[in-house]
Amino acid sequence: MAEYSLQRREVMAELLADRGDALMVAGLGSPVWDLAAVDHRDENFYVWGGMGGAAMIGLGIALSQPERKVWVVTGDGEALMGMGSLATIAAQKPENLAVIVFDNEHYGETGMQPTVTGGLCDLPAIAKGAGIATSVSVVDQAGVGALKSALADGPYPLFANIKVHRINDKPVLPPRDGVYSKHRFRVAVLGERSAMHPY
Amino acid sequence: MDQDWTDDAFALFHEHGVKQVAYVPDAGLKSLLIACQADNAIKAVTLTTEEEGIALSAGAWLGGERSVVMMQSSGVGNTLNMIGSLSMTCKFPLVMIVTMRGQHGESNPWQMPMGAATPGILREMGMRVFEVETREEARDAMDSAMRMAFHADEQVAVLISQRLIGAKAFIADVAKEVTQHG
Numbered sequence: 065m066a067e068y069s070l071q072r073r074e075v076m077a078e079l080l081a082d083r084g085d086a087l088m089v090a091g092l093g094s095p096v097w098d099l100a101a102v103d104h105r106d107e108n109f110y111v112w113g114g115m116g117g118a119a120m121i122g123l124g125i126a127l128s129q130p131e132r133k134v135w136v137v138t139g140d141g142e143a144l145m146g147m148g149s150l151a152t153i154a155a156q157k158p159e160n161l162a163v164i165v166f167d168n169e170h171y172g173e174t175g176m177q178p179t180v181t182g183g184l185c186d187l188p189a190i191a192k193g194a195g196i197a198t199s200v201s202v203v204d205q206a207g208v209g210a211l212k213s214a215l216a217d218g219p220y221p222l223f224a225n226i227k228v229h230r231i232n233d234k235p236v237l238p239p240r241d242g243v244y245s246k247h248r249f250r251v252a253v254l255g256e257r258s259a260m261h262p263y
Numbered sequence: 264m265d266q267d268w269t270d271d272a273f274a275l276f277h278e279h280g281v282k283q284v285a286y287v288p289d290a291g292l293k294s295l296l297i298a299c300q301a302d303n304a305i306k307a308v309t310l311t312t313e314e315e316g317i318a319l320s321a322g323a324w325l326g327g328e329r330s331v332v333m334m335q336s337s338g339v340g341n342t343l344n345m346i347g348s349l350s351m352t353c354k355f356p357l358v359m360i361v362t363m364r365g366q367h368g369e370s371n372p373w374q375m376p377m378g379a380a381t382p383g384i385l386r387e388m389g390m391r392v393f394e395v396e397t398r399e400e401a402r403d404a405m406d407s408a409m410r411m412a413f414h415a416d417e418q419v420a421v422l423i424s425q426r427l428i429g430a431k432a433f434i435a436d437v438a439k440e441v442t443q444h445g
Contacts, residue, residue, distance in 0.1 A: 087326075109325055114344070114345050116345075117318030117345050118318075123319055124324070124326060124330070148312050152308065152309070152315055242349075242353030253325070253327065258327065
């Protein structure tokens with residue numbers, strides 16, 4: 065089993081230091097805890113279920129908010145379940161959407177069973193093959209720096225796969241009431257009047 | 264060409280301010296999809312599988328836009344966990360327009376089981392389901408579905424009967440023209 069030196073929560077913090085006003089979606093499991101730990105904001109939509117849907121939630125936001133960057137952070141298991149969405153995203157060419165996979169090569173929430181990314185499966189190659197031209201693999205600190213530049217300057221859409229150490233940090237739980245999370249995000253992005261009176 | 268239920272659907276999309284439509288194509292949706300793709304006010308998203316559309320619809324709402332997801336009944340099974348886990352839990356507005364297979368005059372046996380199960384499965388999920396057989400019923404149901412979803416955060420499916428879209432005449436009418444093994 066490969067050992068990776070990058071620590072997921074440290075990398076998340078480093079990337080989000082330059083977040084600006086980017087809207088974010090976190091796919092279920094450790095990416096939710098990491099985003100809540102590092103940068104808990106109203107403009108975060110934490111997905112506690114709907115496995116495989118995080119990138120497509122990001123696309124829906126990106127298409128409706130073309131002036132704002134949208135960053136999706138998710139895990140390798142969640143990304144594998146929604147692999148087709150990489151092709152769907154590529155075809156739409158959203159100039160504001162980034163999908164960032166924190167790849168620890170395991171299903172973290174279910175007992176650390178290995179995913180196929182620890183074997184022969186190459187997610188950045190799949191993203192590139194799906195049509196996302198800016199598709200990068202990050203395995204070390206230099207790669208993190210390069211990804212920060214890409215997130216700042218594009219071109220988007222952008223896919224990044226970050227190989228991280230398999231040990232997760234202690235969970236930090238954001239609210240898990242879905243209706244609350246939806247309203248909170250919409251009020252932050254649209255303002256209360258538009259969010260609560262969408263007629 | 265004569266107007267049909269797809270013209271009403273397109274007009275209702277504009278009336279209700281729908282800005283994103285997502286679909287896995289179906290022959291019964293063909294003219295509606297062409298109209299949406301040609302309209303600069305609507306973003307048309309072709310999906311690789313139907314559940315992507317449920318997640319996209321949630322994202323569209325988070326970003327302040329209304330959406331409709333379209334598919335044939337054989338694709339409904341692909342959507343179920345996303346509907347339950349995401350749309351229901353968060354009460355995301357969801358409008359699904361489903362063209363039915365496996366009904367009146369269907370000649371492909373592989374379409375039968377999912378078509379027969381579709382209304383019951385969606386009701387079991389907790390969705391509101393309108394089954395329509397005429398153009399007038401379809402227009403009324405689609406109008407109601409968008410009103411209930413976008414104003415009351417409901418999840419609504421409109422099932423367009425094969426009696427309205429016409430059974431796909433593949434085997435019955437075309438088979439005699441093609442090579443057959445067996």
